[in-house]
Amino acid sequence: MNKTQHYVLGKWITGTGEGIPSFDAVTGEFIASTTVEGLDIPAILHYGRTKGGEKLRKMTFQERGNMIKSLAMYLTKRKEQFYEISYRTGATRVDSWIDIEGGFGNLFANASLRKLFPNQPFHVEGDPIDLSKGGRFMAHHILVPKKGVAIHINAFNFPIWGMLEKCAVNWMAGMPAVVLPAPVTAYLTEAVVQEIIASNILPEGALQLISGTTKNIFDTVESQDVITFTGSAATGRLLKAHPRIIQESVPFTMEADSLNASILGEDAVPGTPEFDLFINQAKSEITVKCGQKCTAIRRMIVPEKLMDDVQIALGKSLDKVTIGDPRLKEVRMGALVSKAQADVLKNRVNELSKTASIVYGDFDTLNIIGANEKGAFVSPIVLREDKPFQNLSVHETEAFGPVSTIMPYKNLDEAIELAQMGKGSLVSSIVTNSDEIAKEYVVNAASHHGRILVLNRENARQSTGHGSPLPLLVHGGPGRAGGGEEMGGIRGIKHYMQRCAIQGSPTTLTEITGIYQPNSAYKEITRHPFQYHWEDIQPGMSLKTHKRTVTDTDIINFANLTWDHFYAHTDITSLDGSIFEKRTAHGYFILAAAAGLFVYPNKGPVAANYGLEECRFLRPIYHNDTIYVRLTCKQKIERDVASAEHPSGIVKWFVE
Known part of the structure; x- marks a missing residue:
């Protein structure tokens, strides 16, 4: 039986036992099984902390940045081989571009941050602080790499981007990583790690791969380690409560799927560019990656007088979406990652439809191009919830796929309240040409969101879109979204470093920091x-x-x-x-x-x-x-x- 491999302790190995099978999302063909039985987890973590960590911590920021840049260039030259594998996850060329070249782009972006750091292994933060009237006793903050390992537990939907957007940051900080991709798409992550290891660009131990999830990964974590998790909020809460994490005070960053909302401004009536932008963005967020994005629009909050207009316009737009084999140029939406995920999606839609009406699409009628029912294909689904303040399921249940719900608001205060009823989201957007409306929404909704996009005719051509996290911006959100923070440029790198306040004389601090301090000798x-x-x-x-x-x-x-x-x-x-x-x-x-x-x-x-x-x-x-x-x-x-x-x-x- 074909099995995905792990790269641990300096070698490629396979686990024992049958494991979890993964299948081609388009054809249903068996690809590989994933098993983690037989892995020595404590030894793997120790190997990262020592073998990889000791080398990375000695490197300067410029050395780390140039290393990451070299890796990005190396992988970019080999990108086409990853596209061929990515099609098997149900992703189209555009979907795969986000995952593959978006992941490599994260490496490039973080590598460029080396210019904002000193050419030394640690960073001096902020301004010096005078602690005495005569200026002979002072303090300065420095940040040094943590002496642990970064453990990244990733979701199935972005097997490449999900790994590299985290690893680029911990490598810049001087920490090694152990990556655990979701079993169902671990074969794609493995293919990229195969090339990374073959490149010999990273020091040995800087990256280890456990292809799948293991229940005892947290049993021997230490206080210097950092854990990140991407996935469902329910699973994240269980992991975060692990006794060892609490005992050792291990930093835990959770980025959970959230019920992201997009608001149509009252000024964005049919015939305006903003109305068309809203419809186009909604269609894109429903269909790109077959809706399997943690940042996708799950709730469309529109003025009650425009409910019918939005429903009709969105339906016409979705009618143009072709579904089928993602390798075909004419196909615009591929498949869900697996049949099992399709079953979960149907159950969630059934929950939502107890109060909301399905106004577009169904699970029984589907025209598939170049494939058949063996694949995990589903139709885009749009629901309509006319009583969103009474029927709360739409604010509590997420259908992780090409599904979104339209709901009405009477005034902007109601729109803000509805957005907040998601209890914390990764991202929200508002489509309006009124800066007054935009300001009112942003100021009052920001407390419940990690990022807010204001979209209008002026920035539409350059906008990266509602669902696109960017390396130099924070990615995360409060409440249901996990309460964590990833990426964010320099901010993200600091999550893998220890901040320490250094006190002493100006002369001593000059020698420590490499920066002349006033009143120093x-x-x-x-x-x-x-x-x-x-x-x-x-x-x-x-x-x-x-x-x-x-x-x-x-x-x-x-x-x-x-x-x-x-x-x-x-x-x-x-x-x-x-x-x-x-x-x-x-x-x-x-x-x-x-x-x-x-x-x-x-x-x-x-x-x-x-x-x-x-x-x-x-x-x-x-x-x-x-x-x-x-x-x-x-x-x-x-x-x-x-x-x-x-x-x-x-x-x-x-x-x-």
Whole structure:
């Protein structure tokens, strides 16, 4: 019997026993069975923490990012082989693109974040905090990689994206991963992991694959581990309550299927672009991935006067959807992942139809192109619930497939209340051309949603759509949606790191963080800092310049040059009653004069001035005042340029 394989402890193995069979969603043909019997789970987790973790934690952010970028490029070159396997899950080319290239895109997006981190294994967060009046005792926060393993339990609907959107983040943070895909589509995840391991791009132990679910995965988790779960809210709650997770205080992020709502604004009447956008988006969310998306629209909340218009327009749009073999170009909707999932879907629709009416589609009549009833094909189903405040099933029961329900609202307050009755969602959207309506909805509905899309004619062409989570935005939601948070750019990476407040003297914290802290001891140098090459510069290196006295002539000439004739610079007869005592030098003259003092005139390693930051004019400089400059290296930021001939980067200078 063909079995999916596991990659654990540095080798490919198969489990013992018969396992759970998976079938081609289109033909019903047997593909493989998945069994986890015989796996040494404690050893697998320990292997990740040590073999993979020790290597990843020593790598800098730039090294990790470039590693992930290389992996993304490697997989992209081999993408076509994954499309052929993905068709067997019932996914069309478009559906598979979301899963395959969307997953690779997550790698690219997270790899690019390396430029926002230092070229070191840990990250310094925020600004320094002065804990004393004299500035001799201070604090700064740093983040270091957790010394555990990330355990990812993924759902069946995105076997590639679901793995890579999580792993890209934990790898950037410096943590290894153990991935557990759902058995029914584990064969597709396995195919990608086969290529990842063959690439030799990741350090050994950075990725292990357990093809299926195992009941004892949590029995030996430790406090430094991180667990993520994607799936049903009911299953997630059971897992989250595992005694070992509670005992060890293991972070647990749950991203659960939710009853996401899309609202049609009262202004979006038939004939407006927004009405058409609502209908097109609804059709897409019902049919893409055969409705098997945790972010799909389950509830369409529309003005009561437009209920019939929406029902008719959506029905006409769905009539154009062709169903069948996802390999065929003319097919627009494939199959559910399995016959078993189709049975579950029918039961859920039956529950909803006890109060709501089915106004489009049925489970008995279906025109299938290029396939037959052996596949897990179903029709799109639209229900209508005219009493959504009385009949609560529509806010509690999710049919995970091409199913959505239309319901009415009288005013925007009712629409907001209905959206909130889902008790927490991953995403909501509102389609309106009224910014006033949009603001009212967003401000009042945001408490119950992880993301809100405002869709209108202006952004329609560029919009990524209701159901598309993006790597740089948080993915998750409160309440029923799990109360967790994935991705989110830098925010997501920090979930796999430990934040620690470091207290000490400015000099000590300069050495720890690699960032010069004000009041730290200077490292006096004899040569001008602009004469040093990149590799010789260190934070704290400092030069005190010679002095210059500001004259009346300097100020007047600068005023004539810039046309800045502010009275304090040019009219000393107007100073009475002002905060100024004498003729005052322009702030920008002080900067220019400071540059003249600290710039090294001869040709040297310095290429260009990148710009000024943290420039503040705290007190006036008057004519006849004498100034000097102290120039101290604050921080070095390496340039991540593969083609660079010599080490280089940006040097931030602390200028006093």
